[in-house]
Amino acid sequence: MKIDIHKGFVRLDGYEATDLSVVNAARVSFGQKKDFMDESDVGLIKFLMKNRHGTPFEHNFFRFHIKTPIFVAREWMRHRIGSFNEFSMRYSVSESEFYMPEIDHFRTQTGKPGSYTFEPMDDSTGQVGFSQRQVQEVYDFAHQTYKQLLAQGVAKEIARIVLPVGTYTEFYWSINARSLMNFVSLRNAPEAMLEIREFASAIEYLFSQIMPVTHQSFLEFGRVAV
Amino acid sequence: MKIDIHKGFVRLDGYEATDLSVVNAARVSFGQKKDFMDESDVGLIKFLMKNRHGTPFEHNFFRFHIKTPIFVAREWMRHRIGSFNEFSMRYSVSESEFYMPEIDHFRTQTGKPGSYTFEPMDDSTGQVGFSQRQVQEVYDFAHQTYKQLLAQGVAKEIARIVLPVGTYTEFYWSINARSLMNFVSLRNAPEAMLEIREFASAIEYLFSQIMPVTHQSFLEFGRVAV
Amino acid sequence: MKIDIHKGFVRLDGYEATDLSVVNAARVSFGQKKDFMDESDVGLIKFLMKNRHGTPFEHNFFRFHIKTPIFVAREWMRHRIGSFNEFSMRYSVSESEFYMPEIDHFRTQTGKPGSYTFEPMDDSTGQVGFSQRQVQEVYDFAHQTYKQLLAQGVAKEIARIVLPVGTYTEFYWSINARSLMNFVSLRNAPEAMLEIREFASAIEYLFSQIMPVTHQSFLEFGRVAV
């Protein structure tokens, strides 16, 4: 399962996760184990979510392959309970791939930290197209200089210092449902940055397909971290 | 896959783990992905192990169901990078199941912390059988009292205070290969307590069946935490 | 600072924690640092708490020395974000110290998991005193057998299998304010077991003395994990 987002993507590379895994991890408290879920198990999942019994949601596994700009990856990797392996610009040459916000993604910012309001920019005078060209010029100049530095023999790890944080990177991310819900509750949220929210929304969609009862319960109890 | 150990067991309840997952997590550094392993990938795994590149070993998952005495479970749960859900004596009544060391498990201890020597006890005068009966008497008296307290209306969470740490418990344990190797390096080791070593040995055996190249590499580089 | 709880205690052994550390960790987002708190900083802490910005609450440190029964320590150590070092019955001989619930701590349990009701036991016929004596008899018999096994040469790590989970243990616990609040929100709560709640209450009191603004804010926003 792969969802494209601009020039990047979220791809589910592997998983071992079912709603039943939550139920069985919880029922070990009572010395019970089930092979199929029934109605009482739906209630059990709701009970666990409501009462912040978080550990039964940890006995499962998702491995994602992500392609996203560096400034998005940096926010992502602040979420520590999970595993990351990323493309290395010490070892490999970065492709000329950069994030270019579409016209409706160019936005202005008013207010102060914690209560910013974002509005699409006024494009009546072609301002946004002009801004896009300015961004592209930096991207082009930076990448051209990067290639020249490499050609002059500069080590990859030094040459990359000119590359903008809009450059695309890739990484693997392994996570369990509890940490995934924590990520989604913070990043697929109105106050999150639009660019990471688009990715977090894709993560939540894939999660909802694999653990629908858990996801439904997550919605029902306010989408907070359990 | 289930391995019995005295009255307890280790059961592999689910997993999403292959040697290839290590290779692909590492190769994301170079922007590469493979569907099958070849000889160069064996070399890559050895390279990662030797040079302590630990994160590629995290993108996989094992879920175990364990039954073991409380004093073993307590050591186990000091290993924090992993998920635990345990049988609860607040919610459920404990069965009359206790760990009884076999004759060759009754041992004496000489030396000092860090350099203990353990030897089987001298059983020429039937000393071990006598010790076993003494242990059994405590187990019987404690469990009988426990049942009486319950019958008198005492809450389960209070009645259980008389139960010995030799009582069996059960738990789910979810872990990735990196943490599993750390556990095994410390607990399937000569200086580990015999009772946890028997369980750690079973864990290591199951791991070696599922990720044989990684396990072989773990052996080759001294069985230390990566 | 030391608070006695039955035969156990909570002792604050060291700390590096102020409300100002929260403010400065948060203000690094704006490239600012302060030497004293003012009114706007109180508002900042409230803002962080309300909006689940958890990381600024991590840049501080508490080290506690705890003495508590094993069955309480076991619940405590499920909280994984923190450091533990415990008294070892593999290395040292356990003293004859056991938790004996006072009369008003002997309780009955009705209802089902998640909605138990606990009531003090009816003591009109001296039932509680009788139960206490039964518990004490197991404690005495277990400890006497433990000492005999040691005298017969049985290794400490084997002899201890007869000791009840009511036996006292000691441990060091190091933690930051964010994890401490998570612990307190779950364990100093109506649905928590009475015995751990008494300890969690002491932890919360000590915390409130050292980081009063943070604690006040924790209360104000519902005592949930940030």
Place this chain on the structure above:
Amino acid sequence: MKIDIHKGFVRLDGYEATDLSVVNAARVSFGQKKDFMDESDVGLIKFLMKNRHGTPFEHNFFRFHIKTPIFVAREWMRHRIGSFNEFSMRYSVSESEFYMPEIDHFRTQTGKPGSYTFEPMDDSTGQVGFSQRQVQEVYDFAHQTYKQLLAQGVAKEIARIVLPVGTYTEFYWSINARSLMNFVSLRNAPEAMLEIREFASAIEYLFSQIMPVTHQSFLEFGRVAV
């Protein structure tokens, strides 16, 4: 205590750490506590280090304030056992501060991943100075464009996408000695990137001043993660 590194720094903002804290955390295993260290305690620390008893090294705390380029910060934040709060380019305007490698830091790279050799570049034809000017031109153009985008009303979080990974950032980092040693063993090492090694070396120096016995023991047993 503050150590300047190019235009950045490492500043120790607070700590609660002594060699004695290691000793006391370990001695809780034996039910002992000391107020001063003696010779036997030096031996105990060596014993713990040698035998990978890692947890006694966790009961202490260091809080650093770091200023470093983004590409260094990104490597740093892969180390997950610790707390981070960073300057935010969503909330604040980035200053025009960029990392410019000095002549002897411009290097070439030969070999392959895992066995790279780095050599200073041949500067006989003024090549390095030329490369430095190329890097500076990207920095200048990027920052000028960044300021223009802001002036045109583009939100800070979008305008920053043109800023290179050589831009300076700041963060708070809180960590215990065990995690600090793990960081230092990997990053103050020959195979580490030069720019992060300079910072890791400063961290190790500050650590050695505060916990000299632990640091000496770390050196003695091969500077590996305990």
